[in-house]
Every structure is written in structure tokens, then in C-alpha cells.
Amino acid sequence: MARDVGTVSAPVEVHGGLWSRLRGDSWVALVVPPVITTAVLFVIWEFVSTSGMVDEIILPAPTSIVEAMGELIGESFFWEATWVTTQEALIGFAAGVLIAWVLGTLIGLFRGFSLAVYPPVIAFQIMPRVALAPVFLTWFGFGITSKIVMAATICFFPVLVNTILGMQGVSKDARALMRSLGASKWEEYRKLLLPASLPAIFASLKVAIALALIGAIVAEFLGASEGMGVLLRELSFQLQIAESFAVLVALSVLGLVLYGLAALLESRLIFWRGR
């Protein structure tokens, strides 16, 4: 028997090294394949642009974008725009999450409140909220407020739904335990429903932060004097496409950083996730 096992495992060992690590759960398996895919795509892209198959004004080569990026990060207007958009997204996120969490908690706790409030909230969700941007612009003006409101409006719903689902997901036995102990509604919430719903809430925060950024950018497109959305629009109008792409890359990085922060917070605070 032992010899059979040896023969079976032998081919893997012959390949050894990178190959066996790619098959396992090591970081190599997580990093190497996507890097290869991306590198291949960039090489094709570079060739397509520099060879003239596609005009550089339509699709600038990755090397041109990197160049434009290098110039941009030396400019103060770029950092000012980034800061404005970050502020809009973060404040909108905080407001949206807070309102969603409070509303979701009340809906999860009180049946009467749920019956009265949940249907209109769902109707509001089904409406394409991006279409509200012009209205917010009229209400709150060209400044930062209309962007914050848009960001909050867009990132609000996933947090609301997950707050409610998190509370509904609490096991019947756990509720029966709290009830048998004579826990008050407040004790049941604080000691059971709140912590039990946190994993679902934190999972939704990662989605919400990305949505908040979308909300801020969309609102900036429509009417603003500063921010990355404004920068992006101006650069496109001036046919500075490589620079536009550089801003897109910067936006992706900003989104990734915000997402990473939310994920980090989640992994630190919700140590019992999935248990």
C-alpha cells in the first residue's frame, strides 16, 4: 500500500518547485496566474496601440499612460481633485451606512416599523438612483454636498439589506435562549442581534465603499467645479486620452485602497466571521 502511494505522488515531485506550489494554496498560486494574464493583456495592448492598428487618441499605449501618470502625480491639481473625491465618497459612505444601519436595525427589530417602512424603501431601491443626480444638483448646488448625498444614496441599500438579513439570520435557538433567560428587547439586541448581524453588515461595507465612489464620480460628471470626475471630463474633452486613462487608474487605486481598508477593518473586528 505504502509503495502504491509513493508511485502516485511521484509525478508531482518530478515537476516540483513552482508547479507544485501553483497547485497548492500558497500565495504563488494566488499571485502568479493573474499577473501572467495581466502582463499578456498589456503586451497585446501595447502592440495594438504602438503599431498603429488603433489610433493612440482612441487607445493610448500602456507606456503612454504610465508616462501621463508620472506627470499627473507631480501636479497639485491632481492631488486636490483626488482629495475632494475621497472626501465626498467617505462622507457619503459614512452617512449612507449610518442611516442604512439605523433603519435596517429598526426594520429588523420592529414588525410594525418593517411593514410601514420596508416597501417604500424597496421602491426607492428599484428606482435608478443615478437619475436623481440632477435633482440633487438643484437641491444642494454645485458644491460637495450634492456629491455626498449622491454617494450616500447609492451605497445605502446593500448595507440596509444586510443589516436586516444579518438580524434575521440569528438562529431560533439563540433567540429562544435569550427569551428563556428573560432578556429584555434591548439586551437581546445588544448581546445577540447586534453582534450576530455584524459579519453581514461588514461584508456589505466593502460593496458600499465602492458604490459611494461611483456615486461621487457620477455626481461630479453632472455638475461640479472640482474632483476627479471633473478632471476626467476636462481631460477627455481636450482629447488628452492618456491622461484620462491615468486618472482612471488613479480612481481604481483609490477604490482598491478604500476597499482594502474596509476589508482590513472587517478581518480585524469580525474575527468570528463564517463561524
Next chain:
Amino acid sequence: MADVSQGSAMSEREPAASHGGGLSISVADLDKIYDTRDGRVDAVRGATFDVKAGEFVSLVGPSGCGKSTILQICAGLVPPTSGKVEVGGVQARPGRREIGIMFQAPVLLPWRSVSANVLLPTEIFGMDKEPARKRALELLDLVGLSGFEDKQPWELSGGMQQRASLARVLVSDPDILLMDEPFSALDEFTRERLNLELANIHETFGRTVLYVTHNIEESVFLSDRVVVMKPHPGEILDIVETGLPRPRKLEVLQEASTIELVIKIRQMLFGHEPDHEA
């Protein structure tokens, strides 16, 4: 594993006498009807039995016989449709320190450490922190979990989780234990061991226990009396005195009289088995 049968871990704790003989349970003409989409379900019909102070009584029967419903009514979690259920001389209601309830699932909160889970009832009952903490650690030792108090529940095996759950139900020092198939999800060996320990704990502290199970052998081994129930509608067929000696030893399961008792109860239940359940 603390050697419960030798009483080593328990010598520090107060003896059973401090419970003043415990409290009793009395169930009279209990009916419970559920209105479901498929119509009316008689979960319990005309159930009458009592559990004397310090007695260990099991409710045994197949699923749908209403045994869990009776236990939930005793815990005050579900209202009866009609009839009288008195626990410790007053009508059943939740939130009483004298009553502890244990479920089939351990129901440990994953964000709390094992000891914090055991302490949960003491927080809600507003008991003093320091003595509660001391008692929780003693109980974890009693159920064989000393050294695991700072672990998270998911780091424990299923049997250990149910041990922690047992420590939690004991932490408020209840006079009555209501147990709803507490060990039925565990493997045979763990279940047998925990049953033996439960018997020892019962014999040492003299608490009143109402124990729900679908396992006839288990009910005979643990109980002073076994309430045999049939389903559709849930009714009591008979109440059987086991008359087995205490302290209970596992060997008692191999004795002819015990086996006879198990067979008698099984035949009682099979005599009422509806065809569609076979």
C-alpha cells in the same frame, strides 16, 4: 475530563441540600394546537403528568409526539392552548433564574469566549460579576473544560461545545433543568459519556430534570420515570417507573430488567406507529 463520579471537582461546591429539595413541575390536561397552512395540528392532547422535586423524568417518543412542545411550554417559550402548566408552583413563564433550558444545539455565541458564553445568563440575571466568574470557572472544570475557558466556541468539538452549554445552564444554579435532546446530535460514545456525567451531576446536586429524547435506552438510563408519548395527535401512552438504582452505572444498561423495560416501551410505541411513519 474531570472525574465527576468521584466527586473530586464537586467537593468545593455546595451540596444538593442547598436547593431545599428543588422545585416540581405539574402538567394538567395540557392541549396545544397549532394552526398551520395545512390545517389544525394537535401537537399535544390531554397531557397530564408531574415531575416531583429532585426527580429525573424523560419524555420519550418519535418526532411529532409533542415532547419538545411540552418542554417549551414548561419553559414559558410557547403558550398552551388550554390546560395548566405549573413550574415551581407558579404558571410557566420565561426569565426565571430557577429554570435552566438546554437545547439540541449548543447555541454558543461565536464572538464570545467559552467562559463568556457560560457567563451570559449571569449578565442577564444581573448576578455579581466576581462570584459569577469564579463559579463559571468551577463549572467548566466540572464539565471537563478547564483550560478551554479562553478558547472560542468553534475551537471546541461538538461534545465539548455541549459541555460548555451544560456549564452555562448550571451557572445560574437553577432548581429545574429543561433539556431538549441535548446530546442527540453527538456521536454515540460522546453521548453515552455525557449521559453518565449528567446522571452523576443530577445525583450530586439533586436538581429536578425534565429531559426530552427520542432514544428509549437513554431515557431509561437517565430517568426515575419515563413518560411515553405517541404522535398525531401527541398523547401520553403511559408513564413508566424505571426503578433503577442510583448512582447510575453504564452496566445497568446490560441488565435483563433494563433491557426488558426498553423492549416494553418500544413495543408500546410500535403498537401506535401509523403506517406512513414506518
